[in-house]
Amino acid sequence: VEMDGFEGTTGIIVVAATNRPDILDSALLRPGRFDRQVVIDPPDVLGREKILTVHAKGKPIAKDVDLKILAKRTPGFTGADLSNLLNEAALQAARNDKVEINMTDLELAIDKVSFGPEKKSRIISPKEKEMTAYHEVGHALMGVLLPNAHPLHKVTIIPRGFALGLTMMLPEEDILSHTRSQLIDQIGVCLGGRIAEELVYGDVTTGAQNDLEKSTQLARRMVTEFGMSDRLGPMTFGKRHEHVFLGRDFGHERDYGENIATIIDEEVSGIVSEQYTRVKELLIKHRPHMDAVVKVLLEKETLDRAEVDAILDEVNKRLAAGEDPSSLTPPPDESGGGEKLSISTDEKEAVVKDKEEGDDKTPEWKPKFA
CATH class of the missing domain: 1.20.58.760 (Peptidase M41)
Structure with missing residues (x-):
């Protein structure tokens, strides 16, 4: 491609893109060639929120989905990653015959985009x-x-x-x-x-x-x-x-x-x-705490921060009462059964207040054993 010859050519703009500008030959960047450079970094949290808003248009997004929270949970994602994220979430919702994309679908999509698809069929002893x-x-x-x-x-x-x-x-x-x-x-x-x-x-x-x-x-x-x-x-x-x-x-x-x-x-x-x-x-x-979390994790396969902290607090209560924390059982699933792990009243009120006020911050759970 001839960018500048003996005569200038108007009406033509040559644009090129690379994610490795550090290895370009300096001759390519001389005046008259690619002499104007625009650096586009991965979007920050505000940029990710705006990109998600654009890609969410036309998709049946449930009311429980907060794009601001989603933007905070996707650090390092590019615009293409965020577009792919919403597409994967839509596919996830469709597989489960849902009419809307909810936060669970988006969480699963984040994991898939970041780490690859689940391989539950893999046989593990x-x-x-x-x-x-x-x-x-x-x-x-x-x-x-x-x-x-x-x-x-x-x-x-x-x-x-x-x-x-x-x-x-x-x-x-x-x-x-x-x-x-x-x-x-x-x-x-x-x-x-x-x-x-x-x-x-x-x-x-x-x-x-x-x-x-x-x-x-x-x-x-x-x-x-x-x-x-x-x-x-x-x-x-x-x-x-x-x-x-x-x-x-x-x-x-x-x-x-x-x-x-x-x-x-x-x-x-x-x-x-x-x-x-x-x-x-x-x-x-903290070996008792580790054993307790492992016991529940083996049953549920996935635990979020709130669940982990609830387990740790329950272990603390049992240790303080002189009880054996190894008898702790996983919290019940939607079908019921099992012993429910306790969460303090203050923590419950914090979660309820957070939901009522629409705060975009995940409530901070502070284990008492640290």
């Missing part, structure tokens, strides 16, 4: 299912216990994609930067699953591979990119380089000696090891 439950509850409890972790949204042992289970954390708002405390607690959440396996079974599985990769990578970035190492101070290490025309992705060129490399490795190992010990102590201390 009872032992593996239990191990998965302990692994996910280990993550979930860290989301509740660690003060700077993203709040727990839900935990499930329904397989999706390559995962046997998922624990979803949901920031209360879009986060543009992170503190050291937040990064440390993110590492703690990542390690919770493996440590739960170790405590319960005295062994570990390969299911924690991605968790370990994330925690190690985050610790290394804290040391080499964010200047969060006590020994190395506010410095960055590793020169960024590119091999675009060799068909390779980005990498880092080492611009430091062996002594610094050794200190970096020691600092990374120290951060991860310190959080491993911290999380292990928390899970040992």
Whole structure:
């Protein structure tokens, strides 16, 4: 395509789009070529709400659907993701012979768009299912216990994609930067699953591979990119380089000696090891709570934050009364039966008030054992 020759051509505008502007040849961006650049970031919470409003037009949306809440539950979603989300929710409603799309359909659609379709047909042994439950509850409890972790949204042992289970954390708002405390607690959440396996079974599985990769990578970035190492101070290490025309992705060129490399490795190992010990102590201390949540999760397969907190509060009551919390039974489903887990009167009133006032914030449940 000839953009500018010996003579200018009016009435023609050449537009191009890329999600990798960092690897473009600088010659392409010279004046007279692509010299005007417009950066379009993923939408923030207000942008997502407006995009959802556009795509919701013409669809039978139930009255219980709050697009403002939905926008908060979809951080990182692009416009295409949000469009796909509503289409998936419409298909979900149609499969169940519904005339309207409700919040449950949208929640299921979020999970499908984010993590892939459910694979309930996958055959999983009872032992593996239990191990998965302990692994996910280990993550979930860290989301509740660690003060700077993203709040727990839900935990499930329904397989999706390559995962046997998922624990979803949901920031209360879009986060543009992170503190050291937040990064440390993110590492703690990542390690919770493996440590739960170790405590319960005295062994570990390969299911924690991605968790370990994330925690190690985050610790290394804290040391080499964010200047969060006590020994190395506010410095960055590793020169960024590119091999675009060799068909390779980005990498880092080492611009430091062996002594610094050794200190970096020691600092990374120290951060991860310190959080491993911290999380292990928390899970040992709250083993009755972990066992109780696992017991209910195995029955219901999916628990949201309110359900998890109700279980934790019930365990606290039984422990305070000198009762055995292991006798706790899952709350009844719509068909009835079973012992209902109690929720304090204040918490019930908070939920009722929240619904009556139409507040878009999910009521914050505060376990009393943290």
